[in-house]
Amino acid sequence: MTVWDTEKKTTQRKAKGEFDRFATYRWGATAGSAWVRVRRLVGPLTIVLCAVASLLVALDSGVDAGVIHRGVSVGGVDLGGKTPEEAGEILGDPERGVLGEIVLERGPERFPFSGEEMGVDLDVAGTVDRAYAAGREGSVTERFGDRVRAAFGAASVAPKVDYRPKVAKAKVEGLAARLNEEPREASVSIEGAEVGVVGAREGYEVDVPATMANLATALEAATGEVEVAGRKLEPSVLTPEAEESAEKARAAMSGTVVFMAAAGQWDLAPAQIGRSLDVTAREGEILVEVDRDRLRESLPEMYAALAVQPVESGYEMNGGEVTVTPGQSGKAIDEEALFADLEQGLFEGQREYEVPVVTDEPELTTARAEELKPTELLGRYRTDYTLTSDKSAERVENLRMSSNAIDGMVLAPGETFSMIENVAGLDYNASKVIVDGKETLADGGGLCQVTSTLYMAANYAGLDVTERSPHYAQLPYIRPGLDATVWFGDENGAGALDMKFRNTSDGYVLIREYVSDDGYIYAEVWGRPTGREVEMGSRRVALTPYSATWVTRQRVTEDGEVVYDGVLHEDTYGALESENGEVIPMDAFEPAPVNP
Template identity: 55%
Template sequence: MEAGLSLKRVAGRDAPRRGGRDDAPWERGSSGRAGTGGARRFVGPFIIALAAVAVLVALDYWMNAGRIYRGVEVGDVALGGKTPEEAREIVLRRAEGALERVELRGGPEGEISFDARRMGIDYKVRETVQAAYAVGREGNLLERLGERLRAAYGTVQIEPRVDYRPSVARQRIEEVASRLDRPPRQAEVNVYGSEVDVVGSREGYRVDVEATMRSVGEAVEDMSGEARLVGRVLEPEYTTAEAERAAERARRALDGELVLTYEGRRWTVSPAAIGDSLDITARDGEFRVGVDRDRLRENLSGVYAAINQEPVEAGYEISGEQITVTPSRTGRAIQDEKLLGAIEEGIFEGRREYRIPVAVDRPELTTAEAERLKPTDLLATYQTNYLTYDDSPGRVENLEIASEAVDGTLLAPGEVFSFNELAAPLDYHDTKVIINGRVDTAEGGGLCQVSSTLYMAANLAGLDVIERHPHYAELPYIRPGFDATVWFGALDMKFKNTSPGYILIREWVDRSTGTVNAAIYGRPSGIEVDMRSEKVSETVDEEGNPVTTWITYQTVRKNGEVVFDGVLHKDVYKYLKPAAPDAPYDERPVN
């Protein structure tokens, strides 16, 4: 059991006692004569005073014999003049409720009653009365007289003697708190189909355990048995009233179906679909009712599907050498933000009908423009023979794979053609290639013949070649200076359509003649191109192998007038060495 807890400082009887001897009531003088004279002057009155005090003490003792001195109180109960038995009855009556029950008043339940012992409270009535009776009767003479005087002319408070275990009381209060504490319930606004439902708010509550403990301590001290359950009401941030206001706004939005119109057509949107599109959010103590545009767009998907259509570009269909134009089609698209914004603004104001705003989306290449730019004439052709170099099945199939990747390509005015962009993603056979100046085997043999054939056709068509690389060595299937090697990821062959219209690129392999063929169709431009190449030198390298230098010339006429006549490029070719099994790859293959 814990020690008794004092909730007030003890005065009077329970105050600390002073120790030490009493000083003499007079002092001896510095000379015998003078001291003797002073003593004689004061002896008489002093003896009279002592006699008076003795009489008063005797009278006080006779008047309070067997009774508690007047002015002595326990808590706020006056016990002065009572015998110990009478005082005990008074204290018992005063503490009767507190001895048995402790009432916690306040809080959501109004009043909660506990057995005093379950609260850790056990009053010691007999000991309390004994302490009150002992006032003025214990200690030395001066202490007893002092306590009696204080009792006679004031009040001496005696704390009730009680065994109080605060830890037990705290446990009971915490049990109450666990039952009464609850967070506030926030109001809610929910939309189910076309119906709006409000969940009301509710106050919460939180017990202040420390403040309630202090009140219990005061009740123990004054033996009232009545303490306050101290707590705080927790107000919800979102109240029922605010939810009802938001619900009213939502109900206005659901008051009937929406009607959308476009060019004589009519669509309706049900209140349930509208409800599914509402967005209700709680923020800063308020409900905001708006429109979730993504969900509204989903609920209008049928309308979008009926109206929106992508524009169709005009195109070309190729059948042999015949080119026909496929017609274009104008597209249209609902002006999404404009429509949804209008609905979001008007739906809460009672507007039920909306005209759908639609924007026209025109194709970049219309039918008329495609007809104007349609390739109509053969601009140039070129041919190489693969029988003079390697007609193995794998290489011939590679020639066909790469040619088919290029064949049928349409190039708009100003557009750039890239051979690698079309040919690189495909799979090829391992066939003869030239690596580091030696004949070897690797994937993709034959692609350079396809690119070289197309390179010459592009030159003869008067197109602007913007990337070309020569081979390592002279090759039998094409004249030096007319070749264009490719290497995926490093070397490409590119040209730009500088003609006044679309060009159509055709490329194919003719197995009957053993040739690779390239042809370019386009709009007549009045341009004629001649190509020729000459060997200008022949030397040997450090190992005595021949090295040749070739210059390629080009003459360009426009409407019969020469606009260019000069060197197109200069190339150096090295000797083609025998195969070496361990020869490393380099960045300049020949195939």
């Protein structure tokens, strides 16, 4: 139904007295009629306007024939009224052209680069073509819009550019290396009795990706000015905190500190106090604290007068009996109490301190030594040092040196003995040793015999052997399976072989080892009665021309009851070679007895 039909029906209904009922509808129909009339006018008006615009563009084109339209510019350079040739000369001139220089700016700071340095090459001919096409190419509406903008001097044409971002990025990164600066933390220094403060300073970091984005935007707008993007780096320790800590240090060094005790008086000058202070930056603060080690070093006379080391009680053999060597109490500075007073009062100006002195008892007092005194020979063993091929005085001297290093050692209940810890570092002589089945000269020949002898004494004493390694070859002075070797390892200690055992008794253990003139090395382990009896034995279970395997058994009884009876370990030994390289048969000599 058309609008006109609606109006006709409305008239008919009005004639029938239905006007009020359809009043609103009639009003809307009337408004719709007006809208239709407007629409009928818009079409012709648009056509007229477009025709006028086309006429104006045509007339203007005639005026600017052969030249760039007035008001057209590239990167702020006005090219209006210029022929393409003239525009090309202007754009190609480095001083007047576009993007000949690109300036990176950080606030008032300017960092100029040539376009070539930044990887930017202006396509002059292509850019002139774009400028000349403004207002001439495109739809009528587009050309009309360009001309209107040109009339107001706002027709800016984007240049045609050959841009190499990698080249530009390298320049921006180079500039960043110059501009980047770490923040400087505030700090406090103490030189002698003087306290100095170095103030904090902000740092800076160039945001390379953001700066590259700014460069891309500037190139698109044909401007050579690029903002350097970056951020400030704040220091974590600021100057006010440093000044506060410096005042604390100055308070500690405000005068001489006096330490007093019954044995005398000792002074600490301000410069000495300064050397005893530790200044540390931590979590945004500068802590000023007393360095206890440096304070001790500053008071050697006080420590020498007030600190007396206690004398440990011990044991020695007298007439075949173990006797106690008395211990002696010492004295020591109660450092915890002294340093607590210092750390509280020093920074508040307190200048005098009483030095607390306490008794320092030995770990093993005379009374305790008597209570846990070894009274019984728990284990004993000996080996014949005359059975080896090397009977030199140098080897015997090595035996005495290493035996003396062990003789008289005392182990507390639960303590572990280490052979290496006690015999390493001595000035041994060169004598024969076995390396890979061959005899050669090396420092320390004979150590393994001392080790094997003590190993068996510890076994017979019923102690817990925690580490043991057999020799490469069978030895004439001890039965295979009952030996133990020691090796200090390479220059870094790698590959070392040790022999260790632990005092599993309830009392102290005294170790004795010595070289006798009767041709034997003796090892003894003395301790409190344990009720243990130990039997040892080994036998060969396999034999080839180049090796022999031995099984060692141990039987342990405690107060008559068997607590262990079984295989202790199984060892395979290699054959020895003679000086001319011949293999010595594995059964060439009779093995030593279990108990020589």
